[in-house]
Amino acid sequence: MGVAETKIYPINTGWLQNDLGTYVFWKGPAGEKIWQPCYCYYVDTGEHKILIDTGLPDQERATKYHHNCEKRGCLQVHEHLEQKLGVHPDEIDAIVFTHLHWDHVQNMKEFKNARYIAPRAEIEMAYNPLPLYYRTYESPAIGIEPAYQGCTFEMIDDETEVLPGITMFHTPGHSVGHMAVTVETSVGDIVVCGDAIFNGRNLEPNEDEKWRYWVPARFVSSVDGWRSVEELDKRADYVLPCHDPACGESDVYPYEGMKLRERRKHIPGLHFYFGDMPPGATRKAHGIK
Numbered sequence: 001m002g003v004a005e006t007k008i009y010p011i012n013t014g015w016l017q018n019d020l021g022t023y024v025f026w027k028g029p030a031g032e033k034i035w036q037p038c039y040c041y042y043v044d045t046g047e048h049k050i051l052i053d054t055g056l057p058d059q060e061r062a063t064k065y066h067h068n069c070e071k072r073g074c075l076q077v078h079e080h081l082e083q084k085l086g087v088h089p090d091e092i093d094a095i096v097f098t099h100l101h102w103d104h105v106q107n108m109k110e111f112k113n114a115r116y117i118a119p120r121a122e123i124e125m126a127y128n129p130l131p132l133y134y135r136t137y138e139s140p141a142i143g144i145e146p147a148y149q150g151c152t153f154e155m156i157d158d159e160t161e162v163l164p165g166i167t168m169f170h171t172p173g174h175s176v177g178h179m180a181v182t183v184e185t186s187v188g189d190i191v192v193c194g195d196a197i198f199n200g201r202n203l204e205p206n207e208d209e210k211w212r213y214w215v216p217a218r219f220v221s222s223v224d225g226w227r228s229v230e231e232l233d234k235r236a237d238y239v240l241p242c243h244d245p246a247c248g249e250s251d252v253y254p255y256e257g258m259k260l261r262e263r264r265k266h267i268p269g270l271h272f273y274f275g276d277m278p279p280g281a282t283r284k285a286h287g288i289k
Ligand SMILES: [Zn+2]
Pocket: 099, 101, 174, 175, 195
């Protein structure tokens, strides 16, 4: 049991239409529409059966309140688990949420025996959203009942190994309390990164602009967002975002012949920001003692 046995299964819960420049790449091509999958992940450690996020609702609800949605044969998370993976929803003992945006939390009440584990700052924002984010967190203020209505969460304040081999760590920027999840596996640390990046390409450079990372464009804080991308880069031997079509290239991770990434790869002329700064420099720049 444990690390040697741990497997991660991607579950695509449907496709959403988004704008490439507004979501996926900072200053990417504005107005260009793309379809993105919406993955959540089932993790079997041999000892625990866990979900990381729970994905989309049905097509009608998603399209009515949010973005154009097409299921394209994808099931909702509990249906996929039972029909494709042979796991009954009652067998899930914990759900770890990277953040509580609407497309990561649906159907959570289907899992009657699960502990709900989420970052404290996300829970606080979800139950009392800044008005700008009423829709993002499906606030009752605009007549929607959010998926987590009436649920009790275990709140995570700081980096925590929430279950053996499963560690949440801070990656704010996309949302205020966002945390990514490291899953220790036989090949190394696979990081399920929620929306800290949308696409593996976000960890690669934009050479034209001399950016070490072509970070995503959907954020509450660009400074935190960049810092979080550097943090992912330091920790991950493999990254699984939630909206990257490439995550569906295997039904299970790790797999034979899987290509691991090089952590914190230096590229001449392109700088890490936080990594390159002397310790404390950014705190001083922001006037923090
Ligand atoms: Zn999100």
